[in-house]
Amino acid sequence: MCNIAADRWRYGFPMAARQFRAEIAAMLADLTGAGAVAPDATLEGDLGLDSLDVADLAVRLRERYGVDLVGYLATLDVDQLVGLTAGELADHVAAVAA
Amino acid sequence: MRVLVVTLPLAGHVNPAAALAGRLAARGHDVAWAGSESMLRPMLGPDAVILRTGSRLFREQGGAGIASVRSLWTRFIVPYARFLLPGVEQAVRAFEPDVLVVDQHAVAGAIVARRHGLPWATLVCSAMELTNPYRALPRLTEWTRDQLLGLWARAGLAETDFADPRWSPFLVLAQAVRELTGDVDRPVELVGPLIGERAAPPFPFHRLDPRRRHLLVTMGTLADDLTADFHARVLAGLPDGVQAVVVAPPGRLPSLVNTVPDRAGDTVLVAERVPMLDLLPHMDIVLGHGGVNTTSEALLNGVPLVLAPIRHDQPEMARQVVAAGAGVRVRFRRATPDQLSAAVTGVLDDPAYRAAARRIGAAFRAAGGADTAAELVERLQRTVSTAAPTVVRRHSQPIA
Numbered sequence: 323m324c325n326i327a328a329d330r331w332r333y334g335f336p337m338a339a340r341q342f343r344a345e346i347a348a349m350l351a352d353l354t355g356a357g358a359v360a361p362d363a364t365l366e367g368d369l370g371l372d373s374l375d376v377a378d379l380a381v382r383l384r385e386r387y388g389v390d391l392v393g394y395l396a397t398l399d400v401d402q403l404v405g406l407t408a409g410e411l412a413d414h415v416a417a418v419a420a
Numbered sequence: 421m422r423v424l425v426v427t428l429p430l431a432g433h434v435n436p437a438a439a440l441a442g443r444l445a446a447r448g449h450d451v452a453w454a455g456s457e458s459m460l461r462p463m464l465g466p467d468a469v470i471l472r473t474g475s476r477l478f479r480e481q482g483g484a485g486i487a488s489v490r491s492l493w494t495r496f497i498v499p500y501a502r503f504l505l506p507g508v509e510q511a512v513r514a515f516e517p518d519v520l521v522v523d524q525h526a527v528a529g530a531i532v533a534r535r536h537g538l539p540w541a542t543l544v545c546s547a548m549e550l551t552n553p554y555r556a557l558p559r560l561t562e563w564t565r566d567q568l569l570g571l572w573a574r575a576g577l578a579e580t581d582f583a584d585p586r587w588s589p590f591l592v593l594a595q596a597v598r599e600l601t602g603d604v605d606r607p608v609e610l611v612g613p614l615i616g617e618r619a620a621p622p623f624p625f626h627r628l629d630p631r632r633r634h635l636l637v638t639m640g641t642l643a644d645d646l647t648a649d650f651h652a653r654v655l656a657g658l659p660d661g662v663q664a665v666v667v668a669p670p671g672r673l674p675s676l677v678n679t680v681p682d683r684a685g686d687t688v689l690v691a692e693r694v695p696m697l698d699l700l701p702h703m704d705i706v707l708g709h710g711g712v713n714t715t716s717e718a719l720l721n722g723v724p725l726v727l728a729p730i731r732h733d734q735p736e737m738a739r740q741v742v743a744a745g746a747g748v749r750v751r752f753r754r755a756t757p758d759q760l761s762a763a764v765t766g767v768l769d770d771p772a773y774r775a776a777a778r779r780i781g782a783a784f785r786a787a788g789g790a791d792t793a794a795e796l797v798e799r800l801q802r803t804v805s806t807a808a809p810t811v812v813r814r815h816s817q818p819i820a
Contacts, residue, residue, distance in 0.1 A: 355754035366485040370753045372735040373485065373553035392556045399559045404487045 339416045346412035349382055361409030369408070387419035394418075421801045422450045424517035426508055426529025428500065429459035429475065431641070432713045433523050433545045436595060438464055439616030440521060440543065443794035454504075454511035454529070463618070471515060473507025476500075486560060488731035489548070493567050497525050501571050504528035512536055519801045522588070524549060527568065530585035531575045539804040541797050542588040543595075543614075547712050547740065548733035549586055550594055550604055591800045593793045595712060599783040600719070600740050609796055612787030613716035620695035625702070627686050629663050633704040633768055636694075636718075638667040639728070640709045650728065650752055654707060655688060657757030659765045665699065666690045705768055707760075709752070710734035710741070719746060719780045724773035726763045728752040745776035 347359040354369045365371040371379070380391040394414055395403060423444055427437045441451045453460055453468060456475030460468065478496050482488070505528045512520075512532055520540035522529030533540035544550060554560050565584070572582055583589065592608040594601075601610065628634060637654055639647050651668060658664055668690055696714065700706070700721040708714050710729040715737055718725055725747035727738040741747040750763045767773045788795075 355751050366483065366487045370484045370751075372729060372731070374729070374735040374739050374749065376485070377553070377739070396557050396559070398557075400486065400490055400563045403557065403560065404483075404485075404490060 339413060339420075342416040342420070343409060343412040345386075346415060347408055349379070349386075350408055353378055353382070359408050361407060361412070363408045364404075365406050365408065365411065366404055383415065387415050389415050389418050421518040421798070422515060423452070423519055423521060423797065424471075424511060424515055424529075425451060425453045425521045426504070426526045426532075427453075427455065427523040427543070427545075428526050429456050431463065432711055433526070434460065434463045435616075435618060435713060436545050436614035437521060437523060437543055438618070439614040439790040440593075440793045440797070441468075442616040443790040444797060447794060447798070449798075452511070452515050452517070454508045465619075471507075471511035473504055473511070476503050482731070484731050485735075486554060486557075489554070489560075490563075492732055493564065497527060498567050498571065501527040501531070502574065505532065505571075505575055508532040509535070512538070518805070519797060521797065524586050527571055527585045530588065531571060531577065534583070534585070535575060535577065539590045539800055540588050541591040541593055541800060542586065543593050543793075544608070545595060545712060546733045547596075547601075547710075547737040550596060550608065551601060551736060551740075553736050553739070590804065591796055593796060595716060597780065597783040597787050600744050600746075600780050602740070602743070609793075610787060611792045611796070612784040612789045613713070613720060614790045614793055615697065615717065615720070616790055618697075620698055621691075621693040623691065623695050623699060624689070625699075627689055628665075628702055629686060632661050632663040634702055635662050635664045635705050635707060635764060636667070636699065636703045636723075637664055637707045638694075638696075638709075638714055640711055640714075640730070641669070646730075646753065650755075653755065653757050654760050657759070657761035657764075658687070659761050659768075662764065662768070664688045665694065665703075667694055668692065705764060707764065710737040712737060715741060716784065719777050720784050722774060722778035722781045724767050724777040726750055726760075726767055728755065744780055746773060746780055747777070748773075 343361055350359045350369060353375055354371065356369050363369055383389040383391045425437050425441050427433045445451045453470045455470065455473055457470045457472045458475050460470050478500060483491055508528050509532050517538065520529055520533045520538060521543055522540050524542050524544045525546060530540055568585060569579060569582060573579065594608045594610050595613045596610045597612050598610060639650060651666060663686065666688060669692060696717055700717055700723055703723050706718040706723050707726045710727040711734065715725060725741055727741055727747055728750045729735040729738045730752050738749045742749050748763050748767055750760055
């Protein structure tokens with residue numbers, strides 16, 4: 323698996339937001355067994371993400387991008403937590419990791 | 421002593437409370453229930469004293485994750501508490517209990533106990549609160565507190581006096597053991613599952629084939645399309661040499677059997693209800709949704725599990741079982757027949773799962789269950805009556 327810091331070192335520019343969206347979509351598809359994951363797919367409603375999956379996803383995001391998922395979720399209110407989409411998560415990861 | 425039990429009108433909450441109530445009654449105490457007679461009577465039998473509150477049906481809750489937790493609160497816990505408050509208030513006045521036993525999510529019972537200055541024991545029947553997987557989300561915690569504060573205010577209690585009604589300051593009885601639940605960061609008595617006498621529906625035990633291994637499939641009482649689809653995938657992936665007993669609502673029976681037309685005779689037995697405690701000793705593995713009661717009863721019998729959690733506290737229950745080594749988790753919505761087959765075979769063929777299930781079962785037995793819980797309720801009553809011989813009844817006005 324490639325490493326973001328190494329990529330940045332190699333290419334000299336941050337990964338595009340589109341790239342983050344594709345990677346996060348692939349990560350979520352792998353985690354939940356869903357086929358394609360659209361950017362507007364809600365993690366809970368469309369992908370069925372539960373507390374177990376959040377724990378799994380947190381490990382993957384930390385290892386891959388150094389992103390603190392629970393720290394991010396802790397800033398969201400209940401409606402935002404329930405409505406969180408794959409695209410929003412990817413954009414957050416892009417903002418933090420890029 | 422006089423004990424008033426307040427619980428939720430659901431089997432997974434009534435059965436443990438009934439086990440405790442039965443032990444208390446056997447020890448000479450007067451036990452009464454506040455709740456819906458039409459819901460409670462079939463589960464409690466003709467001799468139970470039920471102080472009727474009327475009954476109201478609430479919709480099944482959907483969704484997954486936090487959405488399911490939110491709908492559990494807004495569609496069930498809160499409206500049920502509002503509905504129950506006047507009835508529990510009347511029951512306390514009529515029965516004059518010394519102590520209440522209140523389900524953790526039957527919040528009305530705790531609030532009325534508080535209004536009357538009565539001691540109460542919280543009975544934890546859910547895996548959600550003890551090791552809350554969402555506790556790191558402060559805005560969700562705050563939202564939940566607001567739900568409780570609304571009920572608190574409705575009962576005429578001051579916000580400045582607020583104390584979380586999910587946790588009695590007197591006694592919390594949790595159907596858990598450290599070997600399964602891990603460390604719990606609040607004062608609770610881990611008494612293990614509360615299991616008492618209960619009606620055993622008939623079951624054709626003679627149809628269990630001694631040459632095959634036995635899988636019990638029990639996904640709770642929600643009769644939705646997702647469960648029907650899950651059952652179809654389980655049966656499509658049923659490994660050879662395994663006989664399945666499927667607990668399913670009556671509308672599902674013909675279609676379930678038809679999903680395996682190529683399999684001879686008794687490969688799949690379908691029943692609406694089963695005598696769970698009598699049946700589990702015959703089972704090699706349980707495939708369930710991670711409800712606390714069935715999961716605990718499987719482990720008590722040393723039976724390992726494959727869990728497909730759907731919502732509410734079920735993912736947390738599954739996490740605990742997996743962490744303890746007593747089972748594996750599969751995806752309720754998306755596991756394929758091949759994945760389900762592999763999960764069942766994997767658990768059946770590795771004796772480590774059964775060994776872990778037996779370890780937890782032994783810890784459950786050592787925790788004492790309903791007997792220990794009954795002793796703790798007695799001790800609570802003795803302690804409180806020694807410490808405060810006159811109970812201060814500050815709230816004498818009825819709840820509107």
